[in-house]
Amino acid sequence: MANPYRELLTTPGVMGLVIASSIARLPHAMIGIGIITMLVQHTGLYWLAGAVAGTFTLANALIGPRVSKLVDQRGQSRVLPLVTAFSVGMLLALILAVYLSAPVVLLFILAALAGMMPSMPAMIRARWTQLFRGKPQLHTAFSLDTVLTELAFIIGPPIAIGLSTSFFAEAGPLAAVVLLIIGVTAFLLQRQTEPKVVVSSSKSTGSTLFIPGVRTIVVALLVMGVIGGSIDVAVVAFANEQGWPASASFILAAYALGSLITGLTFGMLRLTLSIEKQFLAGVLVTAVTGVLPIFSADVYILAGMLFVAGSSFAPTMVIVMNLGSIIVPSSRITEGLTWMTTGISTGVALGGVLAGLVIDVYGARAGFGVGIVAGVVLVVVVLLGMRILRAAPAMYPEATVQ
The missing domain is CATH 1.20.1250.20 (MFS general substrate transporter like domains)
Structure with a gap:
């Protein structure tokens, strides 16, 4: 092969x-x-x-x-x-x-x-x-x-x-x-x-956010960012509560390593499932594995849990970028991809703030609850947008022409 x-x-x-x-x-x-x-x-x-x-x-x-x-x-x-x-x-x-x-x-x-x-x-x-x-x-x-x-x-x-x-x-x-x-x-x-530079066949000059399906993707990425941002803050707080602040570095490294390994592996696969169904499967796995960290008893278990949770992140991002490249016309692809990047970076910042507020009141473990709630919201967002995502490529035929 x-x-x-x-x-x-x-x-x-x-x-x-x-x-x-x-x-x-x-x-x-x-x-x-x-x-x-x-x-x-x-x-x-x-x-x-x-x-x-x-x-x-x-x-x-x-x-x-x-x-x-x-x-x-x-x-x-x-x-x-x-x-x-x-x-x-x-x-x-x-x-x-x-x-x-x-x-x-x-x-x-x-x-x-x-x-x-x-x-x-x-x-x-x-x-x-x-x-x-x-x-x-x-x-x-x-x-x-x-x-x-x-x-x-x-x-x-x-x-x-x-x-x-x-x-x-x-x-x-x-x-x-x-x-x-x-x-x-x-x-x-x-x-x-x-x-x-691709000259658009349409006269639209508005934001790519008005392209059907793009808002669903951007909101989904924002919520994924909330999951990642809340985990970053919750891990630091958890490590401090366990009396080993420095352990936060290898715990977060385990989270990233899970994503790296599955990301590289995912790139070798050739999937026959439709891109919309891949997207739904990715967010479902992200939501389910996002529950794992809250059950961690110590930093070692947390590292293992986050390794598993991180394994869904890179593949889901790959699917999202593939979906965006199908939906957004060639003449507007950079702007569309930038909105996607903006969505996830905004979500990371928001997730950090929300987790910090929760941790100050309820403790470090509760910070992982922000990611769990965000996972549920993520699934709901994608389910609500699924019909639009299926129809979007047909509405913008320019997007399918190289």
Whole structure:
């Protein structure tokens, strides 16, 4: 049996795309935590650090789809250099402002402006879609992409924190800025895989959120993000309650490892089940396995439970991206993929907040209850949207043409 990954990586232009995209996606995993660590080191104020980083994240979530829409209309090579240069300038200004102890209001303004940073995960997935839309290789490509994204969020935050705590406070964010410049430059040099600008056959200029099925996907991803975000916070609280705070690192590593292994394995499969049924199956498994952590008696059992729970995450993400590539027309694919990325990142932030509130009142174990409730909501959202998801590809025939 042929190895799908070997077949994928030997496609002209793909190896360069994989290497460049691996660098380009790292800053997204580093900047938020880098801002937090930098401000805590300088001010000791966790609320300020969280608020400034949250402002950057929120601005990026709101501005990102607009930037991606412009990319769909003008092309990556014309838009990305400009928005990246602007974002880099604002991030450097923010770092300087923190160093100089500038007024707090300036920090918020610069963080919001830095949110112009392009959604590189969406830019990367747009290239995969351009290369393999309608082909079985797209499934493998999205599996590899999901695994590489997981690795970025495993590697990136410790690098940012380690640099800021070991050298100087600004080192983490500065490294993220340098990687952003290198990553985007290397990415843009991969001209062979750059998507062509597609002129839509329709006159619609509204948001891709109005495309039937997209809102269902974005809301589902938001709820999946709530599950992940609540687990992150609950694990830290549980480890503290058990008297072993450092164990949170290997517990969360087990969660990510489960996702990585199944993500790579899933990319080798060729499923005959319809994409909508795959989506429903994925969210059902996510909801059921999300119940497991609350039954953990100690950190070792929790690590095992989360390894199992994490095994559904990457495959479900792959299915969602495949579904999005079918529903969203070629002329609007980057914007659509950006809304999906926005959905899950917003959910992670919301899940962390909700879990924190519950844990403060009811304790660490109750924090896992947020993920359980979110799992039920996830299943309901997908069931309610199933009819629209089945009909969506037929309503947008452009989406099925490569």
